Amino acid sequence: MYNPPMPDPQFARIETIYRALTLPAQTADPPTLIAISGLPGTGKSFLARHLAARVPCVIVESDFVRKTLIPQPTYTSAESDLIHQVAHAVIARLLHAHSRVISDATNLAEWHRERLHQLARQADAKFLIVHTTAPDDIVQARLRQRFAARDPRDLSDADWNVHLLLKREMEPIRAPHFVVDTRGEIDAALAEILAALNEPRV
């Protein structure tokens, strides 16, 4: 009896996200993965958008993946596992297609960042980690504002309580990384990241 190969159980979801993304016209040489890591409200999505405005990038935002696949998310660990699995598969596909990709997710656990590094290595891509930070009072004000006046581009449901909960799960970043304090202008930090993107690989 013929047994067809098992389909990837997430194939349809991966396809949905891949098709929903806006891909830049040019490919990147080398392909690059910029992993942003930081607590809610520290400015990951803000930084990702500003970076993508300066250099063609595809942003794979975990909140976009979540809301596209699950219109009414429940934030269970099973749901988060699914979102990461799909996001990582999309990132791998983009890197193999020679894209410059930004992973816009909290990426707080060391194994998440290691997984992203592994995806980059497998695609022979350059890899950078950028850690976003901001003082507590500023983050708290931003997260209050998030719910007072909703920015249509903002897909996150995280509030200050979520920020505090996740703070306990945050693991120090062992690999070399950039730290961007987003309390003010981020132009200097963007320039530093852009310079690193242009550096030859060692």
Ligand SMILES: Nc1ncnc2c1ncn2[C@@H]1O[C@H](COP(=O)(O)OP(=O)(O)OP(=O)(O)O)[C@@H](O)[C@H]1O
């Ligand atoms: N450098 C900055 N200057 C001005 N406003 C900023 C800056 N960084 C972030 N913000 C604002 O703070 C709010 C939270 O930022 P953002 O949505 O980027 O956080 P985030 O880290 O992506 O959070 P989440 O993990 O919940 O998605 C947004 O309204 C954003 O516009």
Ligand SMILES: [Mg+2]
């Ligand atoms: Mg965000």
